[in-house]
Amino acid sequence: MTEPVIELHEVSRRYDGGPPALDSVSLRIAAGEAVAILGPSGSGKSTLLNLVAGLDRPSSGTVSVDGVRVDELGEAASARYRRAKVGMVFQFFNLLDDLTVADNVMLPAQLAGMARDQTRQRAADLLGKLGVAQHSRAYPGRLSGGERQRVAVARALMNRPALLLADEPTGALDTASGEDVQQLIKDLHADGQTIVLVTHDLALARACATRTIQLVDGRVAADTAMNRVR
Amino acid sequence: MSAVGGVVRSGVGRRRVQTVVVGLVVMLAVTAAVLGGSLMVASSAPFDRAFAQQNGAHLTAQFDAAKATAAQVSASAQAIGATASAGPFATTIISPDTARNRDSEPMTVVGRADPGGPVDAVSLISGRWVTGAGEIVLFSDGRLPEFFQPKVGDALSLPDLPGSPTLKVVGTARSVSETAGGWVMPDQIKALTAPGADSGYQMLYRLASAATAEQIDAARTTLLANVPAESLTGTRSWLVTRTNSAGNTVLYVPFLIAFGVLGVLMAVLIISNVIAGAVGMATRRIGILKALGFTPSQVVRAYLAQALIPASVGAVLGVVAGNALTVGVLAQTNRLYGTSDTGVSWWLDALVVAGALAMVAITAWAAASRAGRLRTVDALAVGRTKGLRHGHTAARLTARLPLPRPVSLGLAHPFARPARSATIIAAIAFGAAAATFAVGLGSTLNEVQATESHGDVIIHPGKRMSGPPPAGLPTEGQGRVAGGPPSPPDPVAVVRAITAQAGTAGYSGEADTQVTVAGLTNALDVLAYTGDNSSYGYRMIGGRWFSQANEIVVSTPFLTATRTKVGDSVVLTDHGVDITVRIVGEVFNTEDRGLQILTAATTLATAEPELRAMSYSIALKPGTDKAAYVKSLNTALESVEATAEVAEEDTAEFIIVVNALTTLLTLMLVVVAALGVLNMVVLETRERVHDLGVHKALGMTPRQTIAMVIASVVVTGLIGGAIGAPVGVLLQRTIATQMGNVTGFTLPASVVDVYQPMQLVLFGLGGLLIAVTGSLLPAGWAAKTRTATALRTE
Numbered sequence A: 001m002t003e004p005v006i007e008l009h010e011v012s013r014r015y016d017g018g019p020p021a022l023d024s025v026s027l028r029i030a031a032g033e034a035v036a037i038l039g040p041s042g043s044g045k046s047t048l049l050n051l052v053a054g055l056d057r058p059s060s061g062t063v064s065v066d067g068v069r070v071d072e073l074g075e076a077a078s079a080r081y082r083r084a085k086v087g088m089v090f091q092f093f094n095l096l097d098d099l100t101v102a103d104n105v106m107l108p109a110q111l112a113g114m115a116r117d118q119t120r121q122r123a124a125d126l127l128g129k130l131g132v133a134q135h136s137r138a139y140p141g142r143l144s145g146g147e148r149q150r151v152a153v154a155r156a157l158m159n160r161p162a163l164l165l166a167d168e169p170t171g172a173l174d175t176a177s178g179e180d181v182q183q184l185i186k187d188l189h190a191d192g193q194t195i196v197l198v199t200h201d202l203a204l205a206r207a208c209a210t211r212t213i214q215l216v217d218g219r220v221a222a223d224t225a226m227n228r229v230r
Numbered sequence B: 001m002s003a004v005g006g007v008v009r010s011g012v013g014r015r016r017v018q019t020v021v022v023g024l025v026v027m028l029a030v031t032a033a034v035l036g037g038s039l040m041v042a043s044s045a046p047f048d049r050a051f052a053q054q055n056g057a058h059l060t061a062q063f064d065a066a067k068a069t070a071a072q073v074s075a076s077a078q079a080i081g082a083t084a085s086a087g088p089f090a091t092t093i094i095s096p097d098t099a100r101n102r103d104s105e106p107m108t109v110v111g112r113a114d115p116g117g118p119v120d121a122v123s124l125i126s127g128r129w130v131t132g133a134g135e136i137v138l139f140s141d142g143r144l145p146e147f148f149q150p151k152v153g154d155a156l157s158l159p160d161l162p163g164s165p166t167l168k169v170v171g172t173a174r175s176v177s178e179t180a181g182g183w184v185m186p187d188q189i190k191a192l193t194a195p196g197a198d199s200g201y202q203m204l205y206r207l208a209s210a211a212t213a214e215q216i217d218a219a220r221t222t223l224l225a226n227v228p229a230e231s232l233t234g235t236r237s238w239l240v241t242r243t244n245s246a247g248n249t250v251l252y253v254p255f256l257i258a259f260g261v262l263g264v265l266m267a268v269l270i271i272s273n274v275i276a277g278a279v280g281m282a283t284r285r286i287g288i289l290k291a292l293g294f295t296p297s298q299v300v301r302a303y304l305a306q307a308l309i310p311a312s313v314g315a316v317l318g319v320v321a322g323n324a325l326t327v328g329v330l331a332q333t334n335r336l337y338g339t340s341d342t343g344v345s346w347w348l349d350a351l352v353v354a355g356a357l358a359m360v361a362i363t364a365w366a367a368a369s370r371a372g373r374l375r376t377v378d379a380l381a382v383g384r385t386k387g388l389r390h391g392h393t394a395a396r397l398t399a400r401l402p403l404p405r406p407v408s409l410g411l412a413h414p415f416a417r418p419a420r421s422a423t424i425i426a427a428i429a430f431g432a433a434a435a436t437f438a439v440g441l442g443s444t445l446n447e448v449q450a451t452e453s454h455g456d457v458i459i460h461p462g463k464r465m466s467g468p469p470p471a472g473l474p475t476e477g478q479g480r481v482a483g484g485p486p487s488p489p490d491p492v493a494v495v496r497a498i499t500a501q502a503g504t505a506g507y508s509g510e511a512d513t514q515v516t517v518a519g520l521t522n523a524l525d526v527l528a529y530t531g532d533n534s535s536y537g538y539r540m541i542g543g544r545w546f547s548q549a550n551e552i553v554v555s556t557p558f559l560t561a562t563r564t565k566v567g568d569s570v571v572l573t574d575h576g577v578d579i580t581v582r583i584v585g586e587v588f589n590t591e592d593r594g595l596q597i598l599t600a601a602t603t604l605a606t607a608e609p610e611l612r613a614m615s616y617s618i619a620l621k622p623g624t625d626k627a628a629y630v631k632s633l634n635t636a637l638e639s640v641e642a643t644a645e646v647a648e649e650d651t652a653e654f655i656i657v658v659n660a661l662t663t664l665l666t667l668m669l670v671v672v673a674a675l676g677v678l679n680m681v682v683l684e685t686r687e688r689v690h691d692l693g694v695h696k697a698l699g700m701t702p703r704q705t706i707a708m709v710i711a712s713v714v715v716t717g718l719i720g721g722a723i724g725a726p727v728g729v730l731l732q733r734t735i736a737t738q739m740g741n742v743t744g745f746t747l748p749a750s751v752v753d754v755y756q757p758m759q760l761v762l763f764g765l766g767g768l769l770i771a772v773t774g775s776l777l778p779a780g781w782a783a784k785t786r787t788a789t790a791l792r793t794e
């Protein structure tokens, strides 16, 4: 097995007083894998993803990405870590409504201080590749759900992240748009992108993932390698 | 607990920042209003108030004890129909020396066992009242320079009396009616009367009608007819005292009132601003409450209570702070006006608190009822950035600016909510305007004060005295001291001393006399100058300074009274000699109520060949140590009846208070404006918390977050400052000019144009400073929000 990109060791996370949202989870994800985290609502999937993204810290245990202890990063360092290594896609898109599609997509690069021309070029390329170039000057409010998620994916890929983290990317979409996004993720993985996908949609997991991890009540209930349905 | 109560409790608790801001703002506003209101009360008709507080004597009469008995004098009160009277008090005239001072002014001493009484209730300024032999309380005029103020503990020796007794100063006191130079126990008068000298009685009357000179004259005539012939040696009308006392105080009054108004106005504007903002921004929560079944009136009640609870706490604290601050300020106005205000009037406290709370209630009610009337779905939609179209152009434009992205993102924020931004701009503009205005007004006041100092060092006639100023002996009409003014020092000796002194740049000698001018009934003061430069410190309004004999310089009231203008000729009559002079300049000069004439001594040479300079003004070369200069000059003046002192220290304490007041008000205004910004940025941040989470998920560092939040107030701060500073200047000019008009003076440019261009730029940028200061805390909070939590709020 190749060097793990993501390594969680005995990770627990409890929110004040309640039962642990994650309970002593250990797992390793290697470069090039497409992992689907499955589980019912409230089982800790988003919590896990947030820990990997450095948006949250574990109550105990360690989270490493590319050998860096994400759980020990300060606020500024974790922001820089996300900029460099992580692209995130959310269920409700989380596009900024007062920025145009292009401005949304360029934002991560701009925060990272990438040169203006380069940023513009890369955003245009991505939007073209994802088939939403015609909307680049529109505001997200005008777009359909599927189009918005494509824009969100473009934004996530802007800084060429080593990791693409997607939290229920099809959860807010109709069936057709959902399949559309499913295809997109498949294509990205085919290009070698490491992906961690949170979903409770088994079909999506089957279509995209090389491996599924089943969470129940914050614990890993199953970890299965998959033969993808082509 | 009722549903409304629950909402109020959680509202006050949860919206901690807002609760604190409302409380603080109300506290500061109430403090400012109490202070400002007290200043307004204290400055309204100060002489009349001081006179009323002391039950001033409308008519003061002096009797010859040899020609009338105490009983006859006492009976005169009933004869003239006085509503109240005091006396007869035994009087005498003493000529005291002090350790440092020989040959000072004669002074009227009145025997009074008690400073109080139905008429002329004298206020003790320091020390205590006399209780026995060898003690004296001296008259003190708070407006006089420190130099002239008598001090408790000083000793006055009386070499003219047998046995050369001494009197110990045990207190100083102020009589608005100016009835005496000093007070001793009644049984001491006999001992203080030189053998063969006249002793007298003083009688003080209050009259039912004493508003006009005719009424006073009528009382005087009746008095004359009802006492033994020739026993009445002098009378003094309170109207004369009032006119004399007006002096410069008249000029300060509008200023102090303006400060007061400023404080009150600030309170009104800021309270409504913050409350409306706070309630207006709770619209979404109000929508939720309504969705839960709250009626509009329950919503209104909940928000009224939510605003009134912190406001009441703030108001109470503000009243306490305001009263504490006011006491110190009143000590100064008392000094200036002779009033005896001891604290804030209870009705003012009540009025301010009631006013502030009423204002909170009204604005909260208006804002909450507007939100309560909103359709619930619309109210719920408020607070989502979705569907806001306003800011798009601005966002596109700022994105092009060659600035770091977080900054350009922040710059676009205010355009997303133009109405709210307008409110912030108004708050900032108000803060900047008020600060500009207050500082300008303070400068104007300082400049008015500066016009009174002519030269760096002044030489007075006579030796340095720690005794009382000339005051108190009532004589017919004028109210001057018996024994006349001090005699002028030897001019040759003085000039020799001045010119020999290292550091002298120039000097002038001033002789004062009186002339009459055709068309004016009263005699006018004239200052006749000798020396090489006489224009020290005078601010010209038009024309030029006199340069030869028969040229005069006058102030606006003179021109108004004589219906003349610069360039006209007028005839002065001095000791029966007519002198035709030309008015060559208009100057700002408040002496003699603006009627004083300034001219060269040579103008009066034929009429008064004996006229000699009474005092001297000296300008020093730059860098000269004033204190050392004065010390060495006084040594040189050893054998001359004259004393040098550093000029410009007059009423310095009062100016310090005005400056402190300016600083205090400005600070409060700025703090309140910054609190307004803080309040709004907190709400703005709360609304944008989800977007903030997104930004952070995309890699925005805490520093970038702070930059973004601060940038979001830059535009509003700049606009607010750009509007506020000019408005403040306009206000200051309007008030200053108005003040000149009211008092009949044209103000010189130095008094009106007090701002330096750089200063104006700074005041403009002050708006930015206020905005940035107000945004710092919320920016820090924004940087610290937990991203994962923020993202969950959908």
Ligand SMILES: Nc1ncnc2c1ncn2[C@@H]1O[C@H](COP(=O)(O)OP(=O)(O)O)[C@@H](O)[C@H]1O
Pocket (backbone or CB within 6 Å): A015, A016, A021, A039, A040, A041, A042, A043, A044, A045, A046, A047, A048, B788, B789, B792
């Ligand atoms: N910020 C939070 N504060 C308190 N509890 C939380 C927070 N985030 C998640 N939880 C709780 O942790 C558990 C796991 O949540 P989550 O990771 O969002 O589950 P999933 O994504 O699988 O639906 C749930 O019980 C949820 O209520």
Ligand SMILES: [Mg+2]
Pocket (backbone or CB within 6 Å): A045, A046, A047, A167
């Ligand atoms: Mg989830």
